[in-house]
Amino acid sequence: MRASRTTPFSRVSAVVLGVLVAVLAYAPYAVSRGTQTQLVLLFCYVLMGTMWNLLAGYGGMVSVGQQAYIGIGSYGLVTIADQMGVPAVLAVPLAGVAAGAVAWVTSFLVFRLAGGYFAIGTWVVAEVLRLVFTQVDGLGAGAGVSVGAYGDLGPAYRIAVVYWLALATTVLSVFGVYLLMRSRTGLGLTAVRDDPVAASSLGVGVAGAKRLVYVAAAVGCGMAGALIASNTLRVQPESAFSINYTAVMMFVVVIGGIGAIEGPILGAVLYFLLERELSHFGAWYLVLLGIVVVAFTLVLPKGLWGLVAGPRRQVFPVGLTVMRS
Amino acid sequence: MTLLRLDDLNVHYGDFHALRGISLSIDEGETVAVIGANGAGKSTLLRTIAGLNAATSGEISYRGQPVDRLPAHRRVALGISLTPEGRRLFPSLTVEENLLTGAARSRPGPWSLRAVYDLFPLVEERRNRIAARLSGGEQQAVAIGRSLMSNPALLLLDEVSLGLAPVVVDQVYAALPKVVASGTTVLLVEQDVHRATAVAGRLHCLLAGRTALQGAVDSVRYEQIVAAYFGQAEAA
Amino acid sequence: MNLVNAVVQGVLLGGLYALLAAGLSLIFGVMRLVNLAHGAFAVTAAYGSLTLVQHLGWHPLMTLAVVVPVFAAAGFGLQRGVLTRAATRGPLTPLLVTFGLAVIVESLLLTGFSADSRTLPTGQLSVASVRLTGTVSVGVLPLLTFAVGVVAVLGLQWFLFRTPAGRLMRATSDDREAARIVGADDRRVFATATAIALGLVAVAGVFIGMRGTFAPSSGAGVLLFAFETVVIGGLGSLWGTLAGGVLLGVAQLLGAAIDPAAGVLAGHVVFLVVLAVRPEGLFPKAVIA
Ligand SMILES: Nc1ncnc2c1ncn2[C@@H]1O[C@H](COP(=O)(O)OP(=O)(O)O)[C@@H](O)[C@H]1O
Ligand SMILES: [Mg+2]
Secondary structure (H helix, E strand, C coil): CEEECCCHHHHHHHHHHHHHHHHHHHHHHCCCHHHHHHHHHHHHHHHHHHHHHHHHHHCCCCCCCCHHHHHHHHHHHHHHHHHCCCCHHHHHHHHHHHHHHHHHHHHHHHCCCCHHHHHHHHHHHHHHHHHHHHHCHHHCHHHCEECCCCCCCCHHHHHHHHHHHHHHHHHHHHHHHHHHHHCHHHHHHHHHHHCHHHHHHCCCCHHHHHHHHHHHHHHHHHHHHHHHHHHHCEECHHHHCCHHHHHHHHHHHHHHCCCCCHHHHHHHHHHHHHHHHHHHHCHHHHHHHHHHHHHHHHHCCCHHHHHHCECCECCCCCCCEEECC | CEEEEEEEEEEEECCEEEEEEEEEEEECCCEEEEEECCCCCHHHHHHHHHCCCCCCEEEEEECCEECCCCCHHHHHHHCEEEECCCCCCCCCCEHHHHHHHCCCCCCCCCCCHHHHHHHCHHHHHCCCCEHHHCCHHHHHHHHHHHHHCCCCCEEEEECCCCCCCHHHHHHHHHCHHHHHHCCCEEEEECCCHHHHHHHCCEEEEEECCEEEEEEEHHHCCHHHHHHHHHCCCCCC | CHHHHHHHHHHHHHHHHHHHHHHHHHHHHHHCCCCCCHHHHHHHHHHHHHHHHHHHCCCHHHHHHHHHHHHHHHHHHHHHHHHHHHHCCCCHHHHHHHHHHHHHHHHHHHHHHCCCCECCCCHHHHCCEEECCCCCEEEHHHHHHHHHHHHHHHHHHHHHHHCHHHHHHHHHHHCHHHHHHCCCCHHHHHHHHHHHHHHHHHHHHHHHHHHCCECHHHHHHHHHHHHHHHHHHCCCCHHHHHHHHHHHHHHHHHHHHHCHHHHHHHHHHHHHHHHHHCCCCCCCCCCCC
8 A cells, every 4th residue: 555646547637628628728829809808707717716716615714805915906007017118928927916915915804704604704804995996096996997007018919918828827736736735734724624633733834824825815816807997908996806706706616626626627517518608698607606506515515526536546645545556 | 219211212313213112110219220322322412302303113102101292391390401511501601690591490399599609619619601601510510500400300420520631520429429318319420430429329330322331339340330331241 | 072972872882782792792601602603693682673663563662572582582492403513513614604604694694685885764862862961962863872881781691690590601601511410501602692792782783773773794894893802802801892992982983083084993993003002801700701
């Protein structure tokens, strides 16, 4: 017997994933601009879901205020690229860093609230940011601003650049979360989540790890916000700081599967398809999403990935699996 | 008359078989002591009788009626009251409030706030104190008082001496004869064999979830008890 | 004098916030559960009242007689049917479930009533006022709202500390299993707490509707104000809740007096300042928690 992270399943999936990423990277040469724009949205869902899963599934923190960092990322892109003249390719990660910095500061406030009150506290922070940005005349106040960063690229090239940026950001972020969860910090967090008492008696440092996760999730959401702004070319406080982003993240994680890296990827794809097919039903579509969240949480708490996964069936093997060799 | 009867009782925690085929019958007015080492299943036995744990098989009948399916709060109404291990007072409530919660499903009987205060005069002095701020002995007295407030016919006492200084244990046990005299049947868990044999008429010794020995206190020899307690093959 | 007026109005608004916060606080205090659908439920009550007003021609105050019991019953059922299950699944589950409920409720209101802002017509009540000094006069409706808030907080305090049922509720909150062995039906106790909380929410919702406008999306703001009130006042302290509501109300109306767009923001800022300098709240005595 030996202990190993990888399994035959994970090795095969790694190859499949590699091929998939390569195919996706080639897509701008093969599919229409409209499809690329759609896929950027899908990538953003994967990114946002992955971040929310990092928070809730691994860090045990339910935030309903992640829209704060989407908004910071969107406005960050405008500020860093348009107003400071940094190339967009750099502006997207920098917008993420800006969101992370804001998160680091606010963590000292919201971490004073436990559990459910933490959730609402994060929401207040998002609301404060929304109201503040509504007042900033330099950023168009309530009416918002247009994104000019990609102005000197032609439309076809711009869309392809945003597409590659989104793909790269998402793939790297998912991989980054995977590495984080394999690290000592990540395994400590998983231990805390699974058994807080035992973990604390083993001396797992919780507070620092949680802050790290909170900031990392904000960086990811910030980049998602920058990408969304790059995709729509318009940033407006009402929509950039909309609670709907958090609702999407929650949905993606809950149907995909909380506490597994694969979960939000699966959930994002499902959400993306559902939205395409059903969003014209308007409010009834939202009713359906709410019902699905409640039903999954109560009946299938591990999500759809939970039906598939087993200790040996992980695309991203985080823990160790004992194998007979 | 038989008050409580356990018939081939089995209890599991998940896969763990905590009680294995326990049978026990207690007559009205008796005092029975359950003894056994740590982890033998004593608390599980009392909790199952009180309705906090569900039996996987077997039967519990009380006054001839099966009570297996009744939730804990309904068993209280029938006269079964548990003074749990670790006392489990309501920490944010005052002493008096703790006692009054015990009367939530009170049956008619001798016990009242007044009677409990007479039994434990110290408790009366502390009546307005928050339970969290009591000493261990005071907490134990309140916990017993809370049970008595329901006027139980069957009082289940789980390790009332746990964590208390011997003098304090003496004070707590001094109340027991009065409780028994009021007509209450007592099933108590006690790690200290000497104390158990001093107060109980009968012993029931558990070893790893099984009955290792049972019988009237004066019919079992001390060596037998020690053997059953520690699971040694009985020395001749 | 404008500022004095803002303070007076803010104090009165605080009664409404205390009313809202009392329900949130009760559910949290007894069950350790944060109900993210709290605001959505309040708004639903306002729509419920509106429906009765429109179809039966009742005064909104009269609709309380129907809306409150209906909400209390719904709360009982909600606890029994959904939240009990949610609570046994770890701390994340109730949040996901109540957030999902908030989305469902808000979206249903949207399908039923459109996104337009509405208000509950109160007739004479909306114009009646009492003159306090030469320049400060207060409306009868805000005064009534404040009184209802104070009575609700007092009533809840009385129930929890002066009645056997309230005592058992606090006991169950302390130690659920120990409550079962003194004869409390813990699930029933929890359901009763939720019923009371939703009854309070319903009252608050109807008063929100009478005092101003509401739309399906108003629930978020309502939840945040209720939450800020709880935290400013100190978790679990009912008196603190009243003080927290007053502080929040005054902050909002003073802010709005200075810049009409800054009212809500001023409230949030006061909340954040309290969180930064006094995270245990102004009155941290844990009474129901
Ligand atoms: N909640 C529980 N979950 C799992 N196992 C338990 C639980 N409670 C007790 N046990 C196990 O059941 C056995 C009997 O426990 P208990 O009845 O508390 O013993 P005693 O009271 O005799 O010390 C022990 O091995 C203990 O570890
Ligand atoms: Mg024990």
